Amino acid sequence: MSGQLTYSFTPPRGLAGTLLDIANLKDIDSRVNGETEVDAMRFGMGAVQGDSPGTNVLVPTAAATLDQFEGIVMTGHTQQMTMTGEVPVYPAQTVGILRWGRAWARVADGIIPEYGEPLFLIITGAEAGLFTNDDGGGTNMALNGRFYGGLGTGNVAPVELYTPVVQ
Numbered sequence: 001m002s003g004q005l006t007y008s009f010t011p012p013r014g015l016a017g018t019l020l021d022i023a024n025l026k027d028i029d030s031r032v033n034g035e036t037e038v039d040a041m042r043f044g045m046g047a048v049q050g051d052s053p054g055t056n057v058l059v060p061t062a063a064a065t066l067d068q069f070e071g072i073v074m075t076g077h078t079q080q081m082t083m084t085g086e087v088p089v090y091p092a093q094t095v096g097i098l099r100w101g102r103a104w105a106r107v108a109d110g111i112i113p114e115y116g117e118p119l120f121l122i123i124t125g126a127e128a129g130l131f132t133n134d135d136g137g138g139t140n141m142a143l144n145g146r147f148y149g150g151l152g153t154g155n156v157a158p159v160e161l162y163t164p165v166v167q
Contacts, residue, residue, distance in 0.1 A: 014104040014152025016044025017075040026101025039088040044106040045129035071097040113147035
C-alpha cells in the first residue's frame with residue numbers, strides 16, 4: 001500500500017489580517033465594521049474611527065487624520081469562506097483591530113517593501129486602506145510603524161505598529 005508523498009501546492013506565506021508571530025506583544029480591540037457594503041472592508045486593511053469613535057471603524061478617506069487611525073483589521077478565523085473562495089467582512093460585523101503589534105497587512109499593487117522601511121496608509125482612491133512604503137507625495141498617512149519584512153504570497157507583507165506613546 002502506498003500513500004501520497006508529494007503535494008502540488010504549498011500554504012501561502014502570510015495571510016492578510018493574521019498575526020505575524022505568537023509573541024504576546026500586541027493589543028487587539030473589538031470594533032464594529034461601519035461600512036454598508038459587503039467586503040468594502042477587508043482583513044489586513046487599515047481602519048479609522050467611524051461616526052462612533054471607540055465603537056465602529058471605516059475604510060479611510062482623504063479626510064482621515066492620524067489621530068483617527070485605529071489599526072489593522074484582523075481575522076479571528078471564525079468566518080466562513082464563500083463558494084467563490086472569499087472571506088468577506090460584512091456590515092455591522094465585529095472585527096478585531098490590531099492597535100499595536102505585528103501582523104500580515106494588505107499592500108498596494110507594485111509595492112515591494114523591505115525590512116525597516118517606513119509604513120504609510122493610503123487614504124485616497126481605490127487602494128484606500130492598503131499599506132505602502134511610499135508617502136505618495138504627501139497624500140498617504142505616515143504611521144508609527146515599519147515594514148517587518150518583504151512580500152508574502154500575494155499582496156501582503158508583515159508590518160509592525162509601534163506601541164503608542166502615552167503622553
